[in-house]
Each structure stands twice: as structure tokens, then as C-alpha cells.
Amino acid sequence: MARNGQSGALLLRYVLKRLLWAAVVLVLVSFFAFLVIQLPPGDFLDSYVEQLSRSGMGVDSATLVSLRHAYGLDRPMVVQYWEWVTRFMHGDMGVSLLYVRRVNDIILERLPWTLLITTTSMLLMYAISIPVGIYAARHQYSLGDFAASLVGFVGMATPGFLLALVMMWLAYLAFGMSLGGLQSPQFMQQAWSWAKLKDLLWHLPVPLFVVSIAGMANLIRTMRATLLDELGKPYVTTARAKGLKESVLIRRYPVRAALNPIISSGGWLLAELFSGETVAGIVLGLPTIGPVMYRALLAEDMYLAASCVMVMSILTVIGFLVSDIVLAFTDPRIRLS
Amino acid sequence: MLAERVAAGELPPVEQRLPKNPFVRHARQIGKYGGTLYDQTGSPGGRFHLDGALIAGAQETDNDGEIIRPHLCDRVDVNQDYSEFTFHIREGLKWSDGVDLTADDVLWWWQNEQRNAVIYPEGPRTFKVGNDYAEFSKLDPWTFRIKFPTSFRPCLNMSASEWMAFGSYFGQPAHWMKQFHADFNPKADELARQNGFGSWYQYYTMMMEYMHPHVNKPHVGPWFRAASTTTHDIYERNPYFAEVDQEGNQLPYIDRIYVQVVEDQKLQTARRATGAVSEGLCEMSQISVFTRNAARADYNIKHWRLANGSECMFAFNLNHKDPVKRRIYNDLKFRQALSYAINRRRINETLYFGQAKEWQATLSPKVSFFDPSWLEYCARYDQDTANRLLDEAGLPWDKERRSRLGPDGQRFVLVVIYNQQAFPVELLEFVRQDWAEVGVEVIMKETDFRFREWVCRAGDQDCTCWNADMVEEVAAYLPWATKWNPQEVLFYARDWWLWYYNSGQSGIEPPQRWKDQFERMAAWYRAKSVEEYRRLGHAVWDFFSRQLVCIGTVGYAPQPVVIKNGLRNVSDTLTIGYGSLWAKSYMVQTYYWDFPEGHG
């Protein structure tokens, strides 16, 4: 009883420590993100002005100066950063000059899709990799082992942008599916219905495949390798000698132990997933945050770009946190370190 | 689509919605109402293929960009010396929310927006000659007059371009814009802050919007923007649009334009090739995909042409800060040499199937003061002459004859900064090789347009490139709007221009012949007679040609277009360009679907 309470307290302390650290990281990331966005010279107005000048309606430099002043783009970077960060803490992410909308609205529209793709991809990855890894470990060097590894490997080794384009094209050839986006244009204008849901489900496989395949190979490999390690250990031989059924044996201890490195790498996986999702999002035209962030970075639409970066970082940090906490939960040794 | 609303009493019947004398747009075939057009854009409110069709102004040009005709104003009176222009708005013309569009809107716009010191501290951008502004006055509810201090013929050209498009660049729906203006709405600041902006004029400036009307902002074009999300924009028919077909049916036929936001250029091309849009331009480098996919994607390909004088022209920075480079770029022989070095035949055959014109970058040959010698000036492919001229320009070969040396004895390298354009990027690779063969090493740096703009405004570029549009008669006369203007787009002589524009207060004093040129251009815009217009126009453009400030490659390229099967009233052959305001010349308001229900 007392031991449980003690380990419970340790867990709590650990969680709090990690939360505090997460907050510090986010503050540092916010400053760094803002800095990095301002790194390329020029600012958003240069693109706005370019639009005007392309039609021959020139903007002279005096007007440019006043526009810059009107939008507050001539203030020192630290001041602009401070204003953004304080607004951000209050939940106001500023305004996007590119989309002419509040950044909150833009992100709120896109966040559900990002979460959908990311969580579904992760679930898919785990749901497929773990059983496949177990199978591959148990039937080492078999055809199934080889086949599973091969698909995973080719998926991992092919650059994501090319894979996305090829898969999209194949889906079009096979099913006549419209390219780009998660829904056909006809359905986007309509309210939710069964037909619309079906359309969405038809469009999901390609993005999910592209986003998850890269990490899947590594997961399968890790699962397979660590499970093989565990299976080689003395306690397994003992259990076998004692007559424990193979399937029960595998499930009880070795798999649980092999899951440790998988879980602990959850945070990294999420980080990789986000960058892979950005590339896939651009190539496939997904309604996720990635393409918006990319556009905003190109146009140096400061608030939108910085907010997108922050949101992605927050999600990544949450991912790290969750994996750390889950690991601490399952492996008591971690709490003590 | 509107019938139910009329029946329900929400909307007046069509006779009351149209002006007394609606504009008659001749449609090839009388169309059926209904359906949706599909298009795509890079960001919400960004340019898309059909967007030129959204604007409507006082007057318009014909498809070749040569003749000016009345549009939303049924008559424009001009006085003897072209200093007073009286515009008669069609009586009964209304904004898309039913409110009359009157001279009051124009006056309100001029007095409270253009001449508002907070929004435009330096004063309005246009409607001024030298340092004096035009005067706007209202003669009666439907008539307004613009009076210039001197002759100003270009006002007619402006009235036929987007510069006088109601609701975007000229005239605003005063009843709607007042809510954003601090002088008329004490809560304007608060409203702006609620929407994320710092102050009322920031938000007001956003509401002005170039070309793409803001959501539910009253508009005069065939469609107005009804909804906008980060993934798509929806434009719906304007019930008060002032055009009818020859049988009196109100246009447009098509109810809706659905524009999907597709951030990636390559995906846009792929979507066009697989029939995701109703109409789209084909990239020549991908043309085989379009032709092969036509059946599966259910579209046909029409052969249009581009009206650009040059698909890509290069301009060197004559005001470069480095004196050595400045001397070289200012040497006419250097520019001539690089023009001679370009193998235009190869570009034409490889990229355009030999269908483009290998002419020097200049105005359209149909312009009234055109000089045919401008087409051939230094456009011949002649490496020997190029080499000789480069030798004379003071750029000797190095020992191994691999590249030329600058005056400092180092390899002469220059950077061409550009952003992704309509012309194929491969064209730049050809030019790079051509120039490398005469010893000039070039780095073609692609950037996004924002960065290019920034670098060029700072005057730090060696060379940049753009296409040569606005070469038709009407467009070429828009004041200071030509691509040959030294301070915009090609930025080839910004400091000289600033000196002239600010009367010597800033910038660098140009050489006499350039001062003369700027004076000549100003005088051209003030020409009093047709004869003077032609004489000065010829002189202005002769100077630009002889100075070879813009080195062209090939122009008047073929432009295949994909049209979804079943879309009617699309021209079989058309020359499209800025001068005819791009999509405006397509007559999108007369498009209709064979089966409108199938394209909902």
C-alpha cells in the first residue's frame, strides 16, 4: 500500500516535471519560430505590393512605407514578437494578411483534418506494425517476413512526395478519383450525408498510406528486432521448458518488454509524421495545416506562419509528453531517474 | 436559381433588377441557366483562371485590346482637348445587393478613400498628372465628370481597364464601405480589432480588394463571392448584373463558380489534366499528358494563343550599386551581345513546337505607331557578333576560353532572379546555356515573388525577368503601367525613375537621354491629338527598343486550353492576354452547360 502510494507520488512528480519542461520548450520554440520566419529578408507587404504592380498599378516607395507602418511591419522584431506571443497566450493568434482572416479561424478549420490524418496514421502504423513485427519475429526469414519487410522498406525508401503523386495517379486510374483534397468538389459544398462520408472514406487511403508507410517500416523492424532479443533471453527458454503455450508466452512478457522502445519513440514518430504530413499535404492538396504553413512561410505572412509552427510544435510536444508519461507508467525505472 | 427567390418576394423581378438600358452581350448561342464552373487557385482570394470575368468597369476593350467600347457606362463624353471626361452610368445600375450604383459612390470613393490622408498619406495613386490630381464632380445622380489639369487621353484607356473597375479599383459601394471607415462609423476601430486588425484603416484597406470581391461585399460583376473557407471559395450569380444576351435573358447563365484552393502548382497542373476544372490552361511542357487524358477526363483541347510580346524578357539593373557592374550593364553592347547570343529558334521548337514568334520584345505589331524594325532588332542568333560585342564591352575571355573575366580579372558571373511564372522554366535553362556559350556565366535563381520584389526594390538584383504583356494598343497607353516602366516589375532603373518622379528629391540623376525619355513619356500621356499620340508613342518605344532595356526571347506562343465537354459558348480560337484582361475576353458570362443539372 505504502509502496504504491510512493510510486504514485513519484509518477506525479515526474509528470509535473515534464509538463514544466514542455512549457519552457514551447516558449523557446515560439521565439525561435518567429525568428526563423523573419530570417529571409523582406516581409509580407512585398507580396501584396507585387500583386498590385503586376497589373501596372504601381506602388511608390512612400506608399509602401506608410503601408508598412500601418500594418506595424516596421517595428523592431522583438516588439512584434512580444505582441504576437502575448496575444497567443490569450488565445488570439493574430490575423493573416494572406487569407484576410483571423488566424484562429484558419487553424480551427484545418486542425481537425490534421488531427484526423495524424491520429489515424499513428493508429494504423501501430495496428499494422506490431502484429506484423511479431509475425516476422516468430517466422523469421519466412516469405511472409520478407514480403512484409519489403513493402515497408520500399515505402520508407521512396521519397514521400513522389510516392504521393504516384499513388494519387494510380487511384485516379483505378477509381477515377478526383485528384487532390479529401473530398470531391461536389461534396464539399454540401452538408454531411452518407454519400459525403463515403466520398471521404474513398479519399482517405492514399494520404494515410503515404503518411504512415515511412514510419511503418522502422516500427516493424524495431518490433521484430527487440522481440527477437527478448525471445533469446533465458526466461523465455525457461517458460517454454515449463510447458507454457507459445502464443500465451509471447503475449505476456516479451511483447510487453519489446513495446517499450516503440512507445518511447512515440514522440519522435509524431515529429516525423508532421513533417511527412506537410509534404504529403502539399502534394495531395489536403485540408491540413501543413500546406497553409508552407504558403504562409513563402509569403512571410508572419502571424499565420508563426501560429502554424507553434500549433505543430505544441502537438509534437504533447506527443513527447504522452509517450514519456506512458513509458513512465509502464516502466517504473524511468520515474526514478 | 433566382426564380424561387423572386416568387418568394425576396428579389424583385428581373426587369426591375436590370438598368433601364442593359448592356447587350452577344452570345454565340442562347444558353441554359444553371450549373457550376470549377476552377482552382493557390490561396483563398488568389488569382484563378476565370477571375478576369469577375470585374466590370466603366468601359471595356474588344478581344484584341484595340478598341474601347462602353460597358457599365453607356456613354462617355470627352471634351475637345481630352481634359474632361463625362461618364454616364447606365441608369438603374445596381450593386449586387440591390442598391443603386450612382455617381455618389464614385465621389464618396474619391473624397473619402483616395483623398483620405490616413489611408493614402501620399495621395491617390492614379488620376494625377504630374503632381496635380484630377477633380471629380457629380453632374446628376447617374453622371460624374473627371477633370484633369491638362490633356489626359489615357483616361479613356484607364476606363476600359481594371483601373476603372467598379467596386475594386474605382468606386466603392459607399453604403457598405462606410461601416469600416472611421469618419462614418465611430465603431470602425472596434470592428477592425474584432477581426484581428490593429486599426480601422488596416481593415478598410483589406476590404478594398483587388479583383476578388470580399465575401458578400456588393459587387457589379457577373458573380460575387458568397462564401470563403481555407479550402474553397464560392462565387454566386449577381442578381443585379447589368448584361443581357441578344434575346434579353439576363446573364450569366451559370449559377456558380466553385474555386478550390490548391496550394501546390504541380497539383494544379495534375488536376487540370484530369478534368477537375471546367476550363484551364495547359502547360506546354506537359502537353502530352493533357492530350492523352482528354477522353478519360472528359474534356477537349482548344488552341488559343497568348498575346504576350515576349514570354520571357530579361532586364539588367542599370542602377546597380556596384560601379563595375553598373558600367557593364549600362553598356549597350553588352545587352546587344546577350540578345544576339540567344538561340530563339531552339526555344521555339523545343518548347512551343515552332508555333511562337522569334521576335524581339516589343509592342504588338498591330499598334498604330508600330515600327517593324523593332521586331528584328538584335533578335538574330549570331554568336560571332555576340562574342565580338562582349570583347568590345571589356569582358575578355579567360585563358582556357571557358568564361569571360570582369574588369576585376575574376570570372564574370551574374544572377538572374525570377519567380515561378507562366512561361516554362526550361526556357531559362536554354538561355543560361546560350549565355554560357559566349562566356557569360549565369545563375538562375528561383525565389518566391515576395523575395524577388524585396531584392529588386532594394536595387540589389543583377537581372530579372518577366513576360511582356500589356503590349496591345489600349493597354500600352495606361500611364506608367507598361512593363518597360523602369521602376516596377523589371526594376531596371529604379533610382533614375525616383529622381524624375520626386523631382530630384531622391534617387540618382539619370543621364540626359533618360531624362528626355521620361519627359517624352509624360508628354505622350498628355498628347492632345491623335497625330501627337502616334508621334510621341513612336518616339518613346523607339527609344526603349534601341536601348534594348528588355531582351526578349519568343512571343505570341500557342496556348492550348482544356474545356470540359458539355461547356458551350467557349471560343474555338482566341488570343488572350492582359490587354483583353484575360478572362474577360473569354465571355465567361455567356458560358453554359449542355446539362446544367449534371454540373451542380
Next chain:
Amino acid sequence: MTDTVASRHSASQWQLMWAKFKDHKLALVSLGVLGVFYSIALLGPFLAPCDSWQTSRFAFAPPARIHVFHSGRLMRPFVYGMKMTSDPRTFERSIAPDKSTVLPVRFFVRGAEYEWLWLVRGNLHLFGVGSGGQINLLGTDILGRDCFSRDIVSTQISVTVGLVGVFITFVLGCLIGGVSGYYGGVVDNVLQRFMEFVTCLPTIPMWMALGAAIPAQWSNLKVYFAITVILALRSWTGLSRQVRSKLLQSRDEDYIIAAKVAGASDSRIILTHLLPGFASYLIVSLTLEIPRMILGETTLSFFGLGLRPPTVSWGVLLQDAQNLAAISVYPWLMFPAIMVVVCVLAFNFLGDGLRDAADPYKE
């Protein structure tokens, strides 16, 4: 007899590793494959029949077929010339073999000039057809450039980018991880937090900003190195972490304490005593990092931050292939993708093999 027994029992760590490595068949094959890649990289333009930037009229020519029979006669291997017809009405270009022109394939021909390893100028090519025509084993691209030559020359850049990148990663990782693991305490804490922070930074905005900050005037060599640095900045944290944990494990070992007592300096201890202990692990990590860099280079090119003409890399070629024309009509343009996949897989399997070989507990 005593000698052989002694030699058997005193096999070095590396000899043991090699013996185990040989058992891993896949890793052996991968080593061979990588050998091929690096030989291609070394020989470079010598192997390419054409100059990689030479344009020609024959746009999108399909891969040339090598024949041995012409008009019924057996000849030395040859390719036919090409004739091109283009229809400006349908914008169709068709390139067909011109049976009247026979171009025998010769070996060790003189052809386009090149600089071998940026040092020696030469114009000897392994094979070619002389100046009468061109041989396009893998077809041409839109500017009529020979894809096979471009694929060969791009290999030079792409497989070496990884090497230079991991070198930088190695230096950074050992330095920071080493300091962190060896000194422990506050230094360790701070550095660890720093590494975590770096990991949380989103890659793409960082790359875009850094890539956009590369000045336009930089020579391609400088851009190349800048790219390797950018790629290395993502990877060093992984290596640091490994170095750190290994150091933490072994710094309390007896032999280290003995060295400290003997008065050895910290750097000497780290370099000569600690590092060799887990050098094998480092090698494995670095080997597994190279394919990530190769893929990273292609991603940088995707964002337009890669190399510019006249340098060509797999990333550059893949961007040329990133369109429907290459995928559906001219598939030979996608050959670099195969090279990327094979090279990445080879490195991965090699790394696996090395890891298995290095692990003393593995059977």
C-alpha cells in the same frame, strides 16, 4: 601450433565483427551494391556517354534499344539514329528510330569534355557513339538531355552529400554528447534540454528559412556544403543522445577511473579510452543516418532549396520527374527514384548487418 592457437584467440574486435558480418547475407549484398554506387560516383562523367547538361532537339526520347542485327546482318552492337516528327496541331511529338543511320557503340571514345573530381580535365568516356548522333540508354528529358548521363553524374553528388553530412553530424554529436555524458550533472542537464528543444523544432520551417537564407551568388560548391550542414543539423541530436548514454554507462567503469587516477586529461580519456569502446555503435548510427540524409536532400529539392544548374543531384532529377508527364507518359524520367530506393535500402541493410555484427550478445 601455439602460434595458430594464439592467433585464433587474439582476433581483434574488428576481425570478430567482420566474421559475424559475413553471415548476414543481405548486408553483404548491400555492401556490394554500395560499392557499385560509390564506384559510379568516383568515375562519374567517364561512365556517362554524354554531357549531362547538353540539350538536343530530341525531347522526351524513349530509351534507345541496342541492336545487333541490321538488315539481317550480325554487327557489333549499335543504336539507330532518331528522327522526330512533331505535329503542331495536336502537339504530339513522336520519336522513331531512323533505320538509315547506324551508330555503332564504341568503347573508350573521346567525347564531351568534363572535369574529373574537379581536378583533371578529360574527354575519355567508357562508351559512346561518337559525334554522329547520341545514345540515350534511358531516354531524354524535355530539353533533350541524356537521362542516363544525368543519372550517373547526379550519383556523385547524392551519395557524397550523405558522407559529408554524417561527418558533420559525427563531430557535432560526439562533441556535445561527449561533453554531456562525461561531465554529467548540470552541464548534462542543460545540454539534454537543449537537444530536446532542437528535436521539437519543426523541420520544414527551419529548412525553408535556412534554405532561403542561402545567398544567390554562392557557388554551387558552397551551396552543397550549406545543404549538408542543414541536413546535419537535424541529425546530430540522435547521435548525441547515443554518445551520451554510452558515456554515462561506461564513465564509471574501473579502467576509466584508473586512467583518471593516473592523471590522464579529460579529452585523452574521452578520445582514447571511451570512444573506441563504442565506436562500433557510432558507426552503425552513422550508417543508418546516411539514407536519411539522402532522402533529406530530395526533400530540400522539393522545397526548392536544393542545388541549381549546372549541378544535378537525385533531388533535382526527382523534381523534374514530379509531374504527371513523367509518371504516366515518360516513365524513364523516374529512374533516379529507383536509384534512391536501392541506395537507401542498401544503407539500411548494411547498418542492420553492422549492428548485428557489433552486438556481442547476438547469436
